[in-house]
Amino acid sequence: MKRVLVIHYSQTGQLTDVLGRITKPLVEAGIQVDQLPLRPEKPFLFPWSWTGFFNVFPECVGHDPIPLEPFEAPTEGPYDLVILGYTIWFLNPSLPTNAFLSHPRAPVLLNGRPVLTVIAPRNMWVMAQEYVRGRISAAGGKPVGNIAVVDRSGNLTSVITIIRWMFRGKKDPFLVFPRAGIRQEDIDGVARFGPIIAEHVKKGTIAELNPALLATGAARIAPTLLILERRALFVFGKWRRFILAKADRDPSSRIRRVKFFSRALPVLIFIVSPISGLSVRLMGLLRGARLRAEIARILTY
Numbered sequence: 001m002k003r004v005l006v007i008h009y010s011q012t013g014q015l016t017d018v019l020g021r022i023t024k025p026l027v028e029a030g031i032q033v034d035q036l037p038l039r040p041e042k043p044f045l046f047p048w049s050w051t052g053f054f055n056v057f058p059e060c061v062g063h064d065p066i067p068l069e070p071f072e073a074p075t076e077g078p079y080d081l082v083i084l085g086y087t088i089w090f091l092n093p094s095l096p097t098n099a100f101l102s103h104p105r106a107p108v109l110l111n112g113r114p115v116l117t118v119i120a121p122r123n124m125w126v127m128a129q130e131y132v133r134g135r136i137s138a139a140g141g142k143p144v145g146n147i148a149v150v151d152r153s154g155n156l157t158s159v160i161t162i163i164r165w166m167f168r169g170k171k172d173p174f175l176v177f178p179r180a181g182i183r184q185e186d187i188d189g190v191a192r193f194g195p196i197i198a199e200h201v202k203k204g205t206i207a208e209l210n211p212a213l214l215a216t217g218a219a220r221i222a223p224t225l226l227i228l229e230r231r232a233l234f235v236f237g238k239w240r241r242f243i244l245a246k247a248d249r250d251p252s253s254r255i256r257r258v259k260f261f262s263r264a265l266p267v268l269i270f271i272v273s274p275i276s277g278l279s280v281r282l283m284g285l286l287r288g289a290r291l292r293a294e295i296a297r298i299l300t301y
């Protein structure tokens, strides 16, 4: 019997829902699907407090591990495929995901195994996936493909709806804004990936999995979003250094600086990002060929 291990962390259950729909056809095809949910020792509360949300920023950007509850695969022996489902926090893998990737037990589960990643973020996942891909390889795993299901609303619209969702726990449509998170039709639509994965697991043709997934729209990268992510990551590195600069000598300085950052980031997103959006679009036009080549490389496994 073929066996698949699903490792994941989902805070509100959106990613769990996505993974459940992807793996249901595998179970129906007679494949054993085992679950390994990651649990932080200190759970992250939902909805978030304003400061609590921004206070995880430095560790997200610095890829600093947090303690996880002990974890084991439900059954012994190597799996035919590992699915690593994760979300993005501040352009990086969520803290529990990062903790797993730097955990001494990660190589035990990943070494020599094909690993398919499934990401369910707002819309910015590309640079995080490059990092995760490197960590999977460093643990001896073989990245074989990626599915990214995103919120298709405009960038600023999804920022507003996600803020209401994360801080008030409200996902429903309001005023002119749509429901927060990934659209229901897109969540339902991920079921199409299941039979493709099942077929390649059963036939042992995992190397052909990613092209088959891409042909059904498993991951798309907008050149402008790629430039925007790079810029934002560069700026995030500077903010992390600023927030932690005096934290050793004066621990209260961290929270003061996090509060300052929490006020500055919305300004950066709503005022600076539309302005820089213009130069991003210009760069996208000027560097079109180079960006397309880069995107093709990122999407190839």
Ligand SMILES: Cc1cc2nc3c(=O)[nH]c(=O)nc-3n(C[C@H](O)[C@H](O)[C@H](O)COP(=O)(O)O)c2cc1C
Residues within 6 Å of the ligand: 009, 010, 011, 012, 013, 014, 015, 016, 053, 056, 087, 088, 089, 090, 091, 092, 120, 121, 122, 123, 124, 125, 166
């Ligand atoms: C602290 C935090 C930071 C986030 N930052 C980003 C981000 O930079 N880019 C993005 O696309 N989504 C971001 N999100 C949204 C998540 O990737 C995810 O879609 C959302 O938290 C729901 O996932 P869940 O399945 O864990 O509930 C962030 C969420 C949290 C809690």
